[in-house]
Structures are given as C-alpha cells and as structure tokens.
Amino acid sequence: MELELSLGDLPAPVKANNTMPAPATCQGEDHDDLALGLRVMATERADQDNQRTSIETAEGEDSDEACRELPVRASPLRQASAQTAGANSRGFDVNAPVPVDDRALIARSLSPPSMHMEVPVAQGVDEEASEEEDNRGGRVRKKLRLSKEQSAFLEGSFKEHSTLTLEQKSRLANQLSLRPRQVEVWFQNRRARTKLKQTEADCEQLKRCCDALARENRKLQREVAELRASRAPYPLYNLNHHLSGFSTALPACSSCDATTRSTVSSVSSSPGPSPMSTLFPGRPHFGPFTVTHPVLRLRRQPSATL
DNA sequence: CGTGTCAAAATGCTTG
DNA sequence: CAAGCATTTTGACACG
Numbered sequence: 001m002e003l004e005l006s007l008g009d010l011p012a013p014v015k016a017n018n019t020m021p022a023p024a025t026c027q028g029e030d031h032d033d034l035a036l037g038l039r040v041m042a043t044e045r046a047d048q049d050n051q052r053t054s055i056e057t058a059e060g061e062d063s064d065e066a067c068r069e070l071p072v073r074a075s076p077l078r079q080a081s082a083q084t085a086g087a088n089s090r091g092f093d094v095n096a097p098v099p100v101d102d103r104a105l106i107a108r109s110l111s112p113p114s115m116h117m118e119v120p121v122a123q124g125v126d127e128e129a130s131e132e133e134d135n136r137g138g139r140v141r142k143k144l145r146l147s148k149e150q151s152a153f154l155e156g157s158f159k160e161h162s163t164l165t166l167e168q169k170s171r172l173a174n175q176l177s178l179r180p181r182q183v184e185v186w187f188q189n190r191r192a193r194t195k196l197k198q199t200e201a202d203c204e205q206l207k208r209c210c211d212a213l214a215r216e217n218r219k220l221q222r223e224v225a226e227l228r229a230s231r232a233p234y235p236l237y238n239l240n241h242h243l244s245g246f247s248t249a250l251p252a253c254s255s256c257d258a259t260t261r262s263t264v265s266s267v268s269s270s271p272g273p274s275p276m277s278t279l280f281p282g283r284p285h286f287g288p289f290t291v292t293h294p295v296l297r298l299r300r301q302p303s304a305t306l
Numbered sequence: 307c308g309t310g311t312c313a314a315a316a317t318g319c320t321t322g
Numbered sequence: 323c324a325a326g327c328a329t330t331t332t333g334a335c336a337c338g
Binding site: 144 | 327333
C-alpha cells in the first residue's frame with residue numbers, strides 16, 4: 001500500500017551523468033574504518049547482485065536519507081550505484097551510512113575511535129530475496145535484521161536512556177552505521193517491548209491479587225454462613241458492621257476471631273493506602289481501575305474528520 | 307513446508 | 323509541529 005504511493009512518487013528517471021548519488025556523497029571516501037569495511041563488504045555483495053535485474057521501489061521518506069539510493073529500474077546505472085553506494089538488492093541498505101556531512105561532523109565531535117564497532121552488513125540480505133522481489137515486481141518492504149552487535153550496542157544505550165536526543169540518535173547511527181531513523185524506530189519498539197513486559201507483569205500480579213481476594217471472600221462467606229447457621233443475632237449484627245467498614249467504631253465482636261476482624265477491616269475500612277496501591281508501590285499512577293493492558297483497553301476511536 | 311514468534315518498519319493518532 | 327505512542331504490516335527465522 002505504501003509502496004503504491006511510493007511508486008507513484010518515483011523520482012524522475014535518472015539522467016546519465018549526474019543524478020545517481022555520487023559514491024563519495026553517500027559513503028565518504030575518508031570516513032572511518034567501519035564505513036570502509038562496510039563498503040568493501042557491500043561491494044562484494046553488489047558484485048553478486050550484478051547479474052540480477054530488479055525493480056527498485058522508493059522506500060520510506062526519512063528526512064535523514066539525503067543520500068538514499070534513487071529508485072531506478074534495472075540498468076547499468078543502477079548496478080553501478082549498487083556497487084558504489086552499498087545498496088543491497090532490496091533498494092536500500094539497512095546499514096547505509098548517514099550522509100557523509102553529518103557523519104563526518106559527528107565523528108569528529110563525538111565519537112572516539114574506540115567507540116566504533118565492526119558491524120557486519122545486516123543479516124538476511126540474501127540473493128533469494130532479491131529474486132523473490134523480482135517476482136513481485138519489487139514491491140517489498142525492506143526489513144532486515146540488525147546484527148547482534150548492533151542490537152547489543154543499542155540495548156546498552158537503551159539501558160542508559162530509554163529516549164534519545166537528536167545528538168544521541170545521530171551518534172548511535174554513526175557508530176552503528178545505521179540511519180538515524182532506524183535507531184529511532186529501534187528505540188520506539190524497545191520502549192513498546194518494555195511497556196508490554198511491564199503490563200504483563202502487572203497483570204500477573206493483579207491475577208494473583210484477585211485469586212487471593214477470591215479465596216478470602218470464600219473464606220468470609222463460609223464464616224458468614226456458619227454464623228447465620230448458629231442463629232446468633234448479636235454477633236451477626238456486629239459482623240455486618242465489620243463488613244460495612246465500621247468495625248473500628250464498634251465494640252469487639254465476641255464471635256469473630258481476631259484474624260477475621262483484621263481481615264475484614266483491612267479490606268473494608270478506610271483511610272490509608274488501598275490494597276492495590278500497596279501492590280505497586282513504585283507506580284503511583286497505577287491502580288485497579290487504570291489498567292491498560294491491550295486486552296482490556298478499549299479500542300481508540302478515530303477522531304471525526306468532518 | 308506450514309506455522310508461530312519476534313522484531314523492523316510503516317502509519318496514523320495524541321500530546322506537550 | 324515535532325516527538326512519542328499504539329497499532330498494524332511484513333520479513334526473517336526457528337521449529338515440528
């Protein structure tokens with residue numbers, strides 16, 4: 001679907017001389033060892049891809065993709081660009097470096113050489129995929145796995161800060177030879193995963209709490225039944241007050257044991273933190289009625305467009 | 307090979 | 323309006 005639009009927005013056909021991104025523009029001749037290594041690997045792959053014909057689609061609309069390979073129908077020009085710009089057979093290279101201007105700037109100012117990683121070209125860029133792409137007219141979305149090194153590095157960064165500043169995003173992209181947009185998306189997905197795990201943990205805890213309360217409820221109901229069976233009006237009167245939350249204002253009930261009284265009063269009486277708030281001490285906003293588990297949440301209504 | 311799961315990416319909406 | 327989030331789509335991969 002988005003590809004349909006992308007195809008509609010295909011840039012003008014490449015002119016012979018100057019419309020393909022110049023290798024130097026995208027890669028940077030004098031960049032860093034990492035970029036050099038990637039260039040070598042990508043070039044090798046591009047050589048393998050050389051024999052294929054495929055239709056490239058314009059992918060994404062990242063503002064940071066100033067040097068993204070232009071989509072071009074199979075042609076010697078396109079092949080040449082694949083060789084030089086490190087594009088993979090699917091239209092863009094996940095590990096395509098950010099524009100050299102930005103990267104050089106960032107590299108100079110932020111990244112000590114020791115911070116650079118040896119990042120292999122992303123996994124999953126295989127030749128079969130390219131053939132498959134050919135069969136489908138090139139309308140496939142680029143989605144490549146990040147390498148373990150890249151993921152680990154991002155994970156480490158996420159542990160330090162779960163959100164990114166522009167500078168952090170650029171620096172990470174630079175260090176990992178990813179596009180800033182990829183880093184951004186990774187952090188978005190990572191935050192979502194964290195939140196999901198937390199929600200699941202909360203649900204588990206609520207379930208346990210619910211089970212405990214159900215058990216307690218059954219126990220209390222048994223006690224009520226027993227008391228009713230004993231036909232003792234006065235103790236029953238007191239118990240009813242316990243259940244109404246007035247136990248602390250009443251004289252001790254001779255027929256309830258201490259455990260029952262304390263249990264009842266702790267559930268029904270008032271001031272102080274609710275049982276739920278004690279379940280989630282570190283999460284003040286979380287309460288029994290604000291659960292937002294995906295299963296429980298109502299679907300958002302689209303806003304009116306009229 | 308079909309299926310399920312995970313994760314990257316796209317899209318649209320909300321919010322500050 | 324930009325950033326973040328919710329949701330969805332889809333490619334990669336593992337497994338029976």
